[in-house]
Amino acid sequence: MALVNIHFLNLQNNYLFADIAKKVNAFKVLHPKAEVISLGIGDVTQPLCPAVVEAMRKAVDEMATAEGFRGYGPEQGYNFLREAILKNDFAPRGVRLGIDEVFINDGAKSDTGNFQELLHWDNFIGVTDPIYPVYIDSNVMIGRCGTYRDGRWTNVRYMPTTAENGFVPELPKGRPVDVIYLCFPNNPTGTVITKQELRRWVNYALKNDALILFDAAYQAYIRDPEIPHSIYEIRGARKCAVEFRSFSKTAGFTGVRCGYTIVPKEVSVATFEGERIPLNQLWLRRQCTKFNGTSYISQRAAEAIYSPEGKQQIRVTIDYYMQNAARMLSVLRGIGYECYGGENAPYIWMRTPDGTTSWQFFEELLYGANVVCTPGVGFGPSGEGYVRFTAFGSHEQTEEALQRIAKWKNLH
Ligand SMILES: *Cc1c(COP(=O)(O)O)cnc(C)c1O
Numbered sequence: 001m002a003l004v005n006i007h008f009l010n011l012q013n014n015y016l017f018a019d020i021a022k023k024v025n026a027f028k029v030l031h032p033k034a035e036v037i038s039l040g041i042g043d044v045t046q047p048l049c050p051a052v053v054e055a056m057r058k059a060v061d062e063m064a065t066a067e068g069f070r071g072y073g074p075e076q077g078y079n080f081l082r083e084a085i086l087k088n089d090f091a092p093r094g095v096r097l098g099i100d101e102v103f104i105n106d107g108a109k110s111d112t113g114n115f116q117e118l119l120h121w122d123n124f125i126g127v128t129d130p131i132y133p134v135y136i137d138s139n140v141m142i143g144r145c146g147t148y149r150d151g152r153w154t155n156v157r158y159m160p161t162t163a164e165n166g167f168v169p170e171l172p173k174g175r176p177v178d179v180i181y182l183c184f185p186n187n188p189t190g191t192v193i194t195k196q197e198l199r200r201w202v203n204y205a206l207k208n209d210a211l212i213l214f215d216a217a218y219q220a221y222i223r224d225p226e227i228p229h230s231i232y233e234i235r236g237a238r239k240c241a242v243e244f245r246s247f248s249k250t251a252g253f254t255g256v257r258c259g260y261t262i263v264p265k266e267v268s269v270a271t272f273e274g275e276r277i278p279l280n281q282l283w284l285r286r287q288c289t290k291f292n293g294t295s296y297i298s299q300r301a302a303e304a305i306y307s308p309e310g311k312q313q314i315r316v317t318i319d320y321y322m323q324n325a326a327r328m329l330s331v332l333r334g335i336g337y338e339c340y341g342g343e344n345a346p347y348i349w350m351r352t353p354d355g356t357t358s359w360q361f362f363e364e365l366l367y368g369a370n371v372v373c374t375p376g377v378g379f380g381p382s383g384e385g386y387v388r389f390t391a392f393g394s395h396e397q398t399e400e401a402l403q404r405i406a407k408w409k410n411l412h
Pocket residue numbers: 106107108109110112132183187215217245246247248249253254258259
């Protein structure tokens with residue numbers, strides 16, 4: 001008899017974006033003429049930059065010849081891309097890594113979800129709250145999170161990041177956490193971590209022999225020169241941290257698919273006997289078994305964003321989104337809303353007024369202004385009382401949505 005992995009049955013079915021779509025569809029049935037604008041989308045909208053398109057065309061042309069054809073590539077990725085990453089993303093920030101510490105993937109979602117496989121099932125995980133749901137759900141699937149009660153998993157340490165603590169999570173007290181997920185700049189709050197605060201986490205991990213899984217998917221949006229782009233800018237981090245990066249938000253690769261993970265040779269975890277096992281070798285072994293590499297075309301596309309033209313072109317698109325973010329902050333604050341993020345990340349995290357719940361505000365905004373936001377509580381219990389707006393729309397749609405929100409707010 002084939003038995004199911006019962007941990008999958010523990011997953012919570014209410015998938016946030018499916019619930020939103022259901023409510024938006026219900027609204028559209030009632031109001032077929034209304035034009036709904038979404039500031040809830042977590043996907044980019046601007047086209048790939050010319051340098052990337054040209055590189056992809058060239059790669060396709062190569063593949064069309066007997067001499068240029070490529071079949072299976074190295075599971076860890078092609079060296080041309082790994083070298084470009086080290087030279088452009090790390091060396092200028094004073095971070096020296098080896099080429100075999102870079103693992104190319106098909107996007108950060110896969111690796112942020114898969115990496116926990118290398119760890120014993122009863123490690124105790126800690127997450128900042130609210131959070132990108134992949135971190136918890138992937139741990140639920142392996143039975144690491146306990147049971148779900150009152151909006152929380154019993155065996156997960158939630159570390160609130162809210163306006164009350166300035167979106168700076170407190171170090172865990174009591175039972176030490178073994179594995180810590182950090183995401184900065186943060187999705188959904190759009191807030192960042194300073195070097196000083198990040199150093200506290202690295203020191204905590206070193207002291208408690210914990211592992212930090214650091215998601216830097218939004219590092220390209222950082223404007224403030226004091227904010228770290230990589231956890232390896234902190235001394236000691238290469239002993240205790242793995243870092244995930246993605247070209248999705250950096251260069252519009254959500255449909256192309258390419259990202260990478262840094263697993264330094266010094267990061268190791270323990271056996272019960274106290275032996276140290278380097279994660280780099282384990283991850284390589286895992287990838288060689290379960291992953292057959294990212295497409296050559298996607299990797300050539302990613303390489304192109306490090307050319308002088310590519311760098312300049314992706315900057316233009318990021319600036320475009322960040323102009324939306326600035327405009328959103330200015331209008332929403334101007335009409336009296338309390339807003340966070342949006343300065344070093346493409347997300348605005350807004351407190352709902354007068355203690356309205358996230359879902360209540362979502363519906364009021366949908367019916368009152370025909371604008372869609374994302375209810376903060378969908379990202380975790382500390383997201384209650386907030387909504388998320390994204391800056392990934394066009395200037396025109398963003399402006400129109402803001403005007404509608406302002407008009408609707410004035411009527412109240
Ligand atoms: C979008 C996003 C990613 C990247 O996902 P890809 O699989 O690379 O497209 C990773 N982490 C967070 C928090 C994200 O929002």
